Amino acid sequence: MTFRAAAVQMCSGVDPARNAETMARLVRKAASEGASYIQTPEMTGAIQRDRAGLRSVLRDEANDLIVREAARLAGELGVYLHVGSTPIDLQDGKVANRGFLFGPDGAKICDYDKIHMFDVDLDNGESWRESAVYRPGATARMVDLPFGKLGFAICYDVRFPELFRQQAVAGAEVMSVPAAFTRQTGEAHWEILLRARAIENGLFVIAAAQAGQHEDGRETFGHSMIVDPWGRVLAQAGPTGEAVLIAEIDVTAVNGARARIPNLRNARDFVLDQVVAAGKGGVAA
Template structure:
């Protein structure tokens, strides 16, 4: 299974970002990718004040454009995330995932909202504007079940165990760590979740933009079930393409049967 991570900058307008995303999806398809993966908030500034301005319904322009791109290129598409507005006016940080026919396979609403205040570092409060999702997300593919989460969700191992219990072999994580948390925890968390659950971890981030109020750490990453980094970007715009040998999941689980050795009666 081949995956391409599209590490792109958020452009000045939503239209420009959508065009950049469509171009990245085309390049991923040209490279033979089965999955194209966009970053968290790929078409919206990562600012709480901007989320209501950019929010769309589930049948809004961004969703329709991503669906059409998946269908055009016959590729699975992890649509990063966008601010999604429901009929009651609640706003979610939502990732829409499309099949090769452009049909919606899954929708994950970020379950854990990014509310932090790090002394001398980053302050951010998603809950001031966003509503938290209420479910884990696993979806079927021709390669087997896959999981989907968003950014801050990666810090909660319980969510990953639920996805693995539902069969996930790979978990996709559109994310946008910053330069405070990224250098300390980005690689550590992706490798930890891969090793904990013996799965492939795939994280797509925006490229760094020095003019933005929130500067992404970038470093889109692909990690094996053994915890090895198969590919990792820097901060610049790029597309990472890597082939995942899914037989490694069963091999690692047989050699080091962590999931069989669990003691649920203790915890």
């Protein structure tokens, strides 16, 4: 089964209405180029570091502008539209970093809340505490679509290979990794991580990214990518600016890669035995 996938690169600002207009324009472009699955980045609806500013534009899922516009676009264009994520008000003081997948009829197929929170202090002085605002998800999600089995991850999730491995073992053929990677971490690890997740699990990775200097002062790495199960980069965008990446995805390549390197099948359970060396508080075993 072959399908045409698109990764939409954006530079979302603080106004969901403007971001929705940008999303619609780029999604239409992807659809006009024949994409049947279209993915947008993490935080499509708003990138806003100021908590008060973010809360002023938050809506619950039923009233969210991005959710409504994505559902309408999917139905109008007859595509599978995957909003990488957008902030959703949980109405209990917390926010969900939630992705949505809509079908060609405009109906929501499923959603996914980012599991791993980006709580880090970078050596350039940047500090991030996603858990101060967002409630982490607790459920991994995979959906069986007509063109293949799609697994879900968001941004920081890419650093947790067990999330990808469990979905690969369950049959995932494509993993989605919409993101808003910082420039510093992106320069060091973005491509390496995406290619590693594709190689070690023998699947396609589609990663739509935020790119450039945002209104709130944040800078994201861009370089949206589509990677095949052998780790080859099929399409890649630049570090800034909007982009629509298109790639032909032949899911039969998944079985081919897994047959050549059958590590999913060869995996074994094991026990970790920790030995304390002499001079470290014990006697060597």
